[in-house]
Amino acid sequence: MKPSIAQRIRGLNPSQQEAVHAIDGPCLVLAGAGSGKTSVITTKIAYLVKECGMSARRIAAVTFTNKAAREMKERVGSMLVGKEGHGLTVSTFHTLGLNIIRGELKALGYKPGFSLFDPEDAKALLRDLMNKDAQVDAEAINAVQGQISQWKNDLVLPGEALSHAADDDAHFAARVYEAYVRHLRAYNAVDFDDLILLPVVLLRDSPEVLARWQRKIHYMLVDEYQDTNVSQYLLVKLLMADRQTFTVVGDDDQSIYAWRGARPENLITLGEDFPRLKVIKLEQNYRSTGTILRAANALIAHNPHVYEKTLWSQMGDGAAIRVVVNRHEEAEAERVASEILTRRIKESAAWRDFAVLYRGNFQARLLELKLQHYQIPYKISGGTSFFSRGEIKDAMAYLRLLINPADDNAFLRIVNVPRREIGPSTLEKLANYATERGTALFAACHEMGLEQHLPERAVERLTRFTQFIDGARRRMDSGDAIAAIRQMMTEMDYEAWLYQNASAPTVAERRMGNVWILIDQLEKSLNRDPEDNSPEDSNSEDTDSTATETDSVDAAISRLVLRDILEQQAEEDDSDRVQLLTMHASKGLEFPHVYLMGLEEDLLPHRNAVENGSVEEERRLAYVGITRARRTLTLTLARQRKTYGELSDCTPSRFLDELPAEDLDWEGRPDKEDPEKKQARGQSALADLRSLIN
Numbered sequence: 001m002k003p004s005i006a007q008r009i010r011g012l013n014p015s016q017q018e019a020v021h022a023i024d025g026p027c028l029v030l031a032g033a034g035s036g037k038t039s040v041i042t043t044k045i046a047y048l049v050k051e052c053g054m055s056a057r058r059i060a061a062v063t064f065t066n067k068a069a070r071e072m073k074e075r076v077g078s079m080l081v082g083k084e085g086h087g088l089t090v091s092t093f094h095t096l097g098l099n100i101i102r103g104e105l106k107a108l109g110y111k112p113g114f115s116l117f118d119p120e121d122a123k124a125l126l127r128d129l130m131n132k133d134a135q136v137d138a139e140a141i142n143a144v145q146g147q148i149s150q151w152k153n154d155l156v157l158p159g160e161a162l163s164h165a166a167d168d169d170a171h172f173a174a175r176v177y178e179a180y181v182r183h184l185r186a187y188n189a190v191d192f193d194d195l196i197l198l199p200v201v202l203l204r205d206s207p208e209v210l211a212r213w214q215r216k217i218h219y220m221l222v223d224e225y226q227d228t229n230v231s232q233y234l235l236v237k238l239l240m241a242d243r244q245t246f247t248v249v250g251d252d253d254q255s256i257y258a259w260r261g262a263r264p265e266n267l268i269t270l271g272e273d274f275p276r277l278k279v280i281k282l283e284q285n286y287r288s289t290g291t292i293l294r295a296a297n298a299l300i301a302h303n304p305h306v307y308e309k310t311l312w313s314q315m316g317d318g319a320a321i322r323v324v325v326n327r328h329e330e331a332e333a334e335r336v337a338s339e340i341l342t343r344r345i346k347e348s349a350a351w352r353d354f355a356v357l358y359r360g361n362f363q364a365r366l367l368e369l370k371l372q373h374y375q376i377p378y379k380i381s382g383g384t385s386f387f388s389r390g391e392i393k394d395a396m397a398y399l400r401l402l403i404n405p406a407d408d409n410a411f412l413r414i415v416n417v418p419r420r421e422i423g424p425s426t427l428e429k430l431a432n433y434a435t436e437r438g439t440a441l442f443a444a445c446h447e448m449g450l451e452q453h454l455p456e457r458a459v460e461r462l463t464r465f466t467q468f469i470d471g472a473r474r475r476m477d478s479g480d481a482i483a484a485i486r487q488m489m490t491e492m493d494y495e496a497w498l499y500q501n502a503s504a505p506t507v508a509e510r511r512m513g514n515v516w517i518l519i520d521q522l523e524k525s526l527n528r529d530p531e532d533n534s535p536e537d538s539n540s541e542d543t544d545s546t547a548t549e550t551d552s553v554d555a556a557i558s559r560l561v562l563r564d565i566l567e568q569q570a571e572e573d574d575s576d577r578v579q580l581l582t583m584h585a586s587k588g589l590e591f592p593h594v595y596l597m598g599l600e601e602d603l604l605p606h607r608n609a610v611e612n613g614s615v616e617e618e619r620r621l622a623y624v625g626i627t628r629a630r631r632t633l634t635l636t637l638a639r640q641r642k643t644y645g646e647l648s649d650c651t652p653s654r655f656l657d658e659l660p661a662e663d664l665d666w667e668g669r670p671d672k673e674d675p676e677k678k679q680a681r682g683q684s685a686l687a688d689l690r691s692l693i694n
């Protein structure tokens, strides 16, 4: 039988209990890795609902990654049954922002069916804007994109960016920013950073809207608080300004998103903004063995500290931390894969008990090949995500165009996919025509005047295309929306196009399969309890209270686009697989056996970080990686690695020197290995193999 909530709370330590019971005012839990911060959040949600009689609809818990949100949902789901959890928000910051935007379209001046631009779409728009006067290179576009994102995260609007511009470059970037924002609005589109920025500006400037959301959300919980940026912090502050009932948990040693605008100082600001703040520290670690914890503590002690924290564990010392030096990167990948293969049986573990963490996604490529070679099932988070596949991008573009005909990027992506013989010169003329009149490309195709600019045949083809999309939209509005989408894909014979363009029929088949998976996914998300988008208390006509089916299809499509941006795998996959992920993506998670790859200078710490003087952030990243491990930790490195096509020698990471030497068990350390030990290891490896075979 499941333990009751009272029993669960009794299982917590006194500081954790104090944190769960602190519900009347602002509460900050500041504690190291594995000390139960997330557990406090999930237990507290259940406590609020079951013991304090708060409706789950009134509670919003937010975190940073989809994976973490899903994990939190699962933990809460095991405590709340049936209707108890109905209407509860457990999501990423960005999904909460998206929901606020959807509920406040009118107040924001957006039309229903707005588009969410992913970074590639945003870049395409910036490229257009920046190429107006002179040809600019990709680097310049990236720099401006980064700058705009930083402004948005810091809540700096175009006017302010312009007035504070100190030099020509900043001035140029601010002007592009201004034009970019204007164009996004014209396209009825928002970008990723807008998901936080727009709600914050709206809540700040509109007391009625603020009051509405304050009536809806009575209690907020924020996990990984150290990674909030200025805009995200303001979102919490505004929503909670009146009631002051929230719990945030964090660990300044795990702040790894400074490059995305995170402000660990928000931990201090919180105390200033909410003088009643109750600060609770947790010191017992329940996750890792003593050895792993000692290594983590020793490493992070090399960083300066605002808050001193000591972490201890009752788990016993456990195994030593292995450091495996390999000849080159391929040998490293081979070693990790073959070890997992044998250790799974030896330790009677499941595949999912193993996680391999690395600094950059490119490090996963060789490993993937080796895992495939041994037929080890694995799941890779980020990088080669389902949504980065061409066929999925095509299908998404069709969906986006269906819900927002003003989405020019979507239009351009699929106007000729499958082939409709609409050539580049036609598109160029169409684009000029649309720009002159300030209309979207799709709308321009409908205009009579177009005939004077384009040959009759071109106009005919464009019209055929728009009629096709309009027809699909009409069917979507008048009946079964998903059936209409399926019919659209079949009618245009996208499948035949895939067969024409694929290297082998099986490839085309798989690609078409992916498209159907996407549509199935959309259907599922439609049937699932639709997310609560509008503040329930509002009885004003400001929010659309009558959600029609197409409204919800539109909402489901926007959610899919958001997942796309967050690089979420299409299917929530909890099957038994080895987990491959970047250290950044591993935050908040835990695994019995962890491999950290590439413990070399230039990789961890990353060369750029060393050059920018941000080694401390890299150390925190390594700390995050190490503290994911519950029972065993293996650190691997290569003596040589290919960089930019050339083989170069690698230096072991400085972080290795910062770990307690007596807890490390080196294998292949140049000049330092004890030959006797080496021989003994060789024999034990042989014995391992023999015992496996027998």
Ligand code: ATP
Binding pocket: 011, 012, 013, 016, 031, 032, 033, 034, 035, 036, 037, 038, 039, 040, 251, 254, 285, 286, 287, 587, 588, 589, 590, 627
């Ligand atoms: P991180 O900083 O990595 O996010 P965290 O502080 O959020 O870590 P949790 O993930 O909540 O830590 O907890 C770590 C592990 O310890 C989990 O497996 C959790 O179930 C367990 N745990 C937490 N509190 C207790 C407790 N009082 N008794 C036993 N186990 C606990």
Ligand code: MG
Binding pocket: 037, 038, 039, 223, 588
């Ligand atoms: Mg956590």
